[in-house]
Amino acid sequence: MTADADRALVERLLDGDPRALARTISRVENRSEGYRDVVSALYGHTGDASVVGVTGSPGAGKSTLVDELVGYYRDDGETVGVIAVDPSSPYTGGAVLGDRVRMGSAVGDEGVFVRSMSARGHLGGLSTATADAVKALDAAGFDRVVVETVGAGQNEVDVVRTADTVVVLVQPGSGDDVQMLKAGILEIGDVFVVNKADLDGAARTVADLREMLELRGGEGRTRVGHHGAVGVADERRDDENEDEDDEWSPPVLETVATTGDGVADLAGAVDDHRDHLRQTGRMRDRARSRAAAEIRTLLRQDTADLVEAELRRRGGVEAVAERVADRETDPYTVADDLLAPVQAALDRRQADDDA
Amino acid sequence: MSAEQGQAESERDRPIRCLVAKVGLDGHDRGAHVISRAFRDAGFEVIYSGLHRAPEDIVQAAVQEDVDVVGISILSGAHNTLVPKVVEGLAEYGALADTLVLLGGIVPDGDAKRLKEAGVAEVFGPGTPMSETVQFVRENVPTRR
Structure with missing residues (x-):
């Protein structure tokens, strides 16, 4: 494809042509010739979308919840782009990308753009391809971008890290899920959701999660009750308090994705987190560390x-x-x-x- | 430079993307599931539409997912109404030339002939071996750009 054709493609994307957007995502996904210039041309038009990553174990209800979230944003008059990453077979490289099936709110609505991506066969890594696809949706003017992925490995963790806010989904009564969280996903979650909250064991899972998050909060937080001494201890307490104001404590929410219960709370928590990032200047920190990671990968x-x-x-x-x-x-x-x-x-x- | 060589390689290796679509009031999706798996095992990326989609939904999904192949499965006899709508929708977006439209299901010969004239590349009836369909896709998938 020639440079002129690439410029035309970018123009059409910026005009909101869905086919140009779809083509651009294919270009970045396949790293086809000239894709770098396309991404470069788009970059100046990005940075306005609010990017949410949703991860969780298979069957936790990610797609269904994302569908509800998309519906909520649409009712609010916002446009939404979704990137759904699905695993592919390590043997044939083939994949059945099934998330679209569960995304009913997307059909017949130009304000929603859903793109399925296979988790394999990306030169330069899945996270690079996803980050570039997010840029394309951002540049095309979508207010919200949701990246959905199975939280199974480092690859997927890297993918959701491209988001401003990471939502981790857990289903009730699954000790295994909480075990998985221990293994690393706990650290990246900004908002935790116990989905299928109408099932037995939901309250227990919420309690388990909160307990683990307390531990993650570190000693600073648990020590708060011990102050009262004078001098050095008081000074230290002030420092701790300052840190605390700055520190985001991830909420644990309950949802029932199939009925939409709790989805408004989730949307609220995502916005709270975004506001927090803005107010504390961490939005900039995150953008910077994301850029650094991207440069290194490239x-x-x-x-x-x-x-x-x-x-x-x-x-x-x-x-x-x-x-x-x-x-x-x-x-x-x-x-x-x-x-x-x-x-x-x-x-x-x-x-x-x-x- | 080296990157160009790498890119040429990746272009060749790009997996074929297929949308397997169920349109209209037809709840029989065994065939669609079987073909989805066969395509997956052939190394294709398959997006399954789910049941009871309107032709416009299929067009929207095909455009957004930028697929090479749209395989429509219809067993209800409504192919003469629904399939042309999908083909016309793809043409409206300028996507028809880049998309191989296939039809699977129970379609009388006369209908198949008319639909092929309208833009369907091939119609596969009951009993078609999976290998034949996969082979057809490999040989006829449109080359891009």
């Missing part, structure tokens, strides 16, 4: 591509691997050898800078 991927090409030029990894296997050389020597031109170029640059 650099890693680009240098890997360069090295890969050099490797191909030298007959591919197979040839050198053969020599290493025969003990003619060793992996470190091979790596040093391959990277020598890169190192030399960087050394030269540093010498120029020093001079």
Whole structure:
């Protein structure tokens, strides 16, 4: 695709043409030629959308809840873009992306744009592809962007990190879910939701979650009751209080996605969190750390591509691997050898800078 | 540079995206499920529409998901009414040329002929081996750009 065609595509996207938006997402998803220029052109038009990430174990009711949330935003007159990430088969690479089935509020409404994405086969990582797709929806003028993913692994955690607010969904009575939360998702949640709150065990799960969140809050919070001494202790207490005002304590909400109960509360909590980020200046912090992560990912991927090409030029990894296997050389020597031109170029640059 | 080579490769490896669609008041989705799985096992990305969709919903989903293939499953006999609406909707968005429209189900020969003239690429009746449908998709999926 030519640069002119790319410019036209971006223009159409900014005009709100759904097909141009869909095409752009395909471009970034497939990393097809010239996609970088497209994303660059879009970047200046982003930053206005409120981005919510929703994660949770399979069957927790993510899609159904997202559908309700979309309906709520639509009733409020806001437009919504949804990116639903589904796992794909590690064997064939194929996937049945089923979230659309449960998103009834989207049909026949131009103010909702739902895009399904398979979790596999993304060069440069799923989180990069998702972040770029979020940018496309943002630039196209959607007020809200919801990113939905199964919270199964690091990949998915990285994906929801592209959001301003991360909602973690848990279903009642599942000790396993809470175990999973211990393993890392607890740290990334800004809002916790116990869905299917009409089932037995919901109150227990809410209590368990609150307890775990207390622990996560750290000692600062639990120590509050112990002050009363004078001098140093008082000073420390003031510091703690200040930290506390700054600290967001994640609420634990109850919803029944199938009836829509609690969805308004969820939308409210998401907005509260956004306000909190704004007031404390953390919105900016998050944007900065997100940008840093994106830059690092891109650099890693680009240098890997360069090295890969050099490797191909030298007959591919197979040839050198053969020599290493025969003990003619060793992996470190091979790596040093391959990277020598890169190192030399960087050394030269540093010498120029020093001079 | 190297990145260009990489991109050319990724373009070839791009998985085929399919929308498997049930339209109208037809609750028989076994066939749609079977074809979805067959497509998945063939390495395609499959988006399933769910039951009882209006033709406009299918068009909207096909456009937003930017699919290469729309496979419509109809067993109710309403194909003459519903299928042309999907085809026309895709044409309105300028998406028809990029989309392979397939029809599966019980469709009389005369209807199949008319629908093919209207823009359906192929009609697959009962008993069609999965491999045949998968092969047809692989050979006829539109090349982009």
